[in-house]
Structures are given as structure tokens and as C-alpha cells.
Amino acid sequence: MHGSHDHGHSHGPGEVDANNEKRMGLAALLTGSFMFAEVAGGIAAGSLALLADAGHMLTDFASLSLAWFAFRLSRRPADWQRTYGFDRFQVLIAFANGLALFVIAGWIVYEAIERLTGAPHVSGGIMVVVAVAGLIVNIVAFWLLQGADRENLNVRGAAIHVLGDLLGSVAALVAGAVILLTGWTPIDALLSILVAAIIVRSGWHVVAASAHILLEGAPKELDTRDIGPDLAANIPGVEGVHHVHVWSITQSRRMVTLHAVIGDTADSDTLVKAIKTRLKNKFGLSHATIEIERGECADEAPEQAKA
Structure with a gap:
């Protein structure tokens, strides 16, 4: 005998913080604007570290933009087909962003190995200038996301992208300084591999957490x-x-x-x-x-x- 089947459901627009959306949008705009400058600097310097960081910044821009869009979309109310609303789209984007981290890390490692077998010319001076500018941009973007809801998986995934970018700028800065002081160019590729490893480790946590939710795990x-x-x-x-x-x-x-x-x-x-x-x-x-x-x-x- 089923005496009661109580719901008490509230399928409103979703638990979306407007602050998350605003900060995500600003971080995406900042990252996307600097990406072109870093690509130009990487080509001019012949630096894989800068190009790798620029490639990662491209995925950052895409991921931050998608994350921003996910917050916008989750505002929409539930309907007869999506009775829980659009909140889950945030988790789907976080999962996609985590997979993107694996792809960019694989490309960085491949290019680094190619460069270690050759002797590319790398301009340490240009590397240092561009890396310092990139570091400032990434610090500001990371600060913006730190002010958002850090428990939100979408915010966490985006923050890891930016943190990986920040580490990439640090690696490029260190590599540029070593090349300027010693002329030892393999440091550019070696530090790129280190950044790739950090990116994979961080990305795995986002993929695992978002996949657990998508699989309806407790x-x-x-x-x-x-x-x-x-x-x-x-x-x-x-x-x-x-x-x-x-x-x-x-x-x-x-x-x-x-x-x-x-x-x-x-x-x-x-x-x-x-x-x-x-x-x-x-x-x-x-x-x-x-x-x-x-x-x-x-x-x-x-x-x-x-x-």
C-alpha cells in the first residue's frame, strides 16, 4: 500500500550565482585577448613553451566561454522535456574541458620530444617579455575565478585551465631566463613536458568528478x-x-x-x-x-x- 508519494520539488531557474557568470565572462575575455599576443611572441621567439602556453590559452578561452555559456543556459527554467532544467549542462562542459586538457597536454609532449631531437633557435629575451605579460594576465584571470564559487565543478574546471596556463607562463619565464643566461635551449622543451604533466594531473580530477555526476553517482x-x-x-x-x-x-x-x-x-x-x-x-x-x-x-x- 502506497500511502504517500511526496515530492516537494522546486524546479526553478537553477542555483546559478550571477557572480560566477560575470567573473567567468571577464576571465574569458581577458584570456582570449592575450592569446593572440602570446602566439605572435611564441613564433617570433621560436619557443615551444610560449606556443604550448598559447595553445593551452586557446583551450582556456574556449573552456571559459563554454563555462560562461553554461551559467547563462542554466538560468532557463525547466520544461516538460528537461524537468530538472539545464543545470547539468555545467557538469557536461566541465567534463569536456577536462578532456580538452588531455589533448593539449599530448600535443605539448609530442612537440617537446620533436624539439629535443633537434636544435631549434630560441630567443630568451622575447620569451621573458611575453611570459611576464602572460603571467600577469593569468594571475588576474585566476584571481577573478577565485572570487567565484570554488565548490562549483564548472568553476573548478575553468580555474584548473587558468592555473595550468599560469604555470605555463612561469615555465616559459624560467626557460627564457635560463636560455638568456646559459644558452641551453633544451630547457624550453623540458619545462613544457613538466607543465603538460601538471595539466594532465589537474585535468584528471575534473574529468573524474564530472563523470561521477554524469553517471548518477552518489x-x-x-x-x-x-x-x-x-x-x-x-x-x-x-x-x-x-x-x-x-x-x-x-x-x-x-x-x-x-x-x-x-x-x-x-x-x-x-x-x-x-x-x-x-x-x-x-x-x-x-x-x-x-x-x-x-x-x-x-x-x-x-x-x-x-x-
């Missing part, structure tokens, strides 16, 4: 096995809990559905409210769908399932 800090026993132990009238499913639309929009078995004389409305309160206060789950049962679960009754 929040990693939450053990779903604790929910049922906790509700049964702390809410009088709840005799058992099963069919517990927890997932996330974004990191901040968590969902839970479960079946709660209650006694024949228990008041279903009162228990639904108590369960929702416990889920929110104990587990941080504010969006809950509770199915109340008295006796046999309908999902496990063949006769009812056929009907």
Missing part, C-alpha cells in the same frame, strides 16, 4: 548505506527503508529517492516531513522524494507489477 562524501539505518533508528514509526537512490544534478543540487516502510497506525504525512527534515539536517539532502509503504513493496509484487 556524492563521494556520503555513504548511502547509512541513510536507511539512520532513519529507522531516529524516526519513530519508520520500520525500514529500502530502494535508496542518491545522485546529483550538480555538486550543489543533490537528489534522493527512497521507500519507507511504516506501521499501520502511523501518520504518513507526519513521517514524510520527519524523514525530509532528517535527510536535510543529517545528510545535506534537501530534495527528497519519499514513497511510503505499509506492508509489501509494490515494486517487488509480481501481480501488481504486471498490472
